[in-house]
Amino acid sequence: MYQFRDPIHGFIDVSDQELKIIDCPPFQRLRNIKQLATTYLVYHGAEHTRFGHSLGVMHLVSRAFRSSLENYKKNNGIELYDEITKAWYLQILRIIGLTHDLGHAPFSHASEALFDDGIEHEDFTKKIICETEIAGYIMDIGEEFQKNHNVGKEYDITPELIWLIYGKKNPELDPRYRMPDYKFLKSFMDSELDCDKMDYLLRDSYYCGVNYGKYDLNKLLASLNIYKNPKENIIQLAVERGGIHAFEEFVIARYFMFIQVYFHKTRRHLDRQLVESIKEVLPNSKYPTEVDEYLKWDDDLILDKIKENTNLHEASRHFINRRVMSCVYETRVHSDGISDIHLFNAIRRELKLKVDPNCDILEDKANKLAHKIPTLEYYDAASGKGIPIILEHTDKPSSIAAESILLQSLIKPINIKRIYVSKEYSMQAREIVYEFLQEEEEE
């Protein structure tokens, strides 16, 4: 057993077998993949990487899985799974948590546009899990599990099983896929209340030096439960009614972090410049598709190559010198599709007409961000969307959108649009916007 000291969770325990994964080069590469891309150029503390986040997610899936099973037993008087299955699923979840971000490109989501068409970072995660030394370490964990629990091959843990549960598209009809157990396991990593979000909100908040992402983690974990509906073949991660306020805090944390950090106006522009700069230094302006070649690329190599490039284009020069365009107009956070967007389009037209012809004008909108816009969905058993809330007096689960008046307004999605202009023309552009809005008001 080994322990990592983590600023968010304190001591994180890892087994000797898990440590082999952590110590190998494809995992150590994560020490050099910043969690929040260029955010460190806005919030200078945001130098944290996917390494700590991956450990944090592994730690949280263990806590969340155990807590939900304990609460289920308390409520129902029976265990959801026998001891061996429980231990097996826990080990599988820990590996998924640990390895889920292995395929990230340098600067995380920011440069994913430079993958070959149709490729996503998850495709590289699969290759790294299944084709590098990590595959062998996962197999070792599987063998050790079988030996320690005196069980057979039905409790094997393989890279393919990890991928089947976490990443494979449309896996349900694969004969190896256990419905609904594997869906349940995946919900710890991919749902409105997953451990990925639980970790990154706290971690990003801590490193950015902001309070927006904080919520009561211990209460939230202690409130986790399981919604089981055998008739509809559903087992889902759920929250007990007593945890609604902690869940509300979590949802609001996500909302604030999106607006204040992930979609920060300067960070968005720097990310855009970074992508243009990376394009200039990558062979054929794309990341390699072969896994060993891909793994050579990390943040340091990208920055070194950009700095070495003597033939820098404008975007790269601006990026290196942190010269950003100015945001001169931004819609309301929940702008409506009719009046707000008409006004936005009219301002853009006005600027194009009146601002100096040498001035660059750029647009950005929230739905272009890789981070999903946090929207709140009613719980729907048929689609699995939303998080079920377990009530004491009925078997039918409710949803946070129905139980929380506070969160009702978040059902409407975030719809921010921005216009940027070259810095030297920002005064002129702001005046044009101001005058236009004055005229609109008078009309």
Next chain:
Amino acid sequence: MKPMQSNVAFIIKNIQSISGDCPGKKTLQKLVFLIEQKGIDLGCEYGLHFYGPYSAVLDAAASSLDEEGIISFDYSGYSHRMSVNPDWDIKSEVSEDQEKTISDVLTRYKDWNPSKLELLTTAIYAYDNLQEKTRESVIGGVKKIKGSKYSQDEINNVIQEFSYFNKEI
């Protein structure tokens, strides 16, 4: 408007006019799935999100139509019904024949309730994703996904619809 947006707006408008109801997100998901099954490639890339075929691409297209003011969502109820704003002149990017097919699908299933649509789309999804295209394997596939929610008779009944989609079983 991008072709995907135009086509989705066109379908939403037609659902409104054919069924007389504004569709919710779930109904739209199921009906577009069936339209694609009739050979009209709208680029929706369906997967089984949790318990029924679901397209994130379609969800994103509906959201972007809302952001652009082309459709409006009514957020007051549970199902977030959507409607095309009357100021917009909606034209699809599909051929006239394909428009007729869309209309035919929407008319055929206008009286089907969401549960039956869910069963039909899941059965088709199972058929498409199973190697063995037999009645038994489709029934087994639906039961694996849905548990005991639907009876054997109910599954058998929707399998009769497969011929409409040129699926041999």
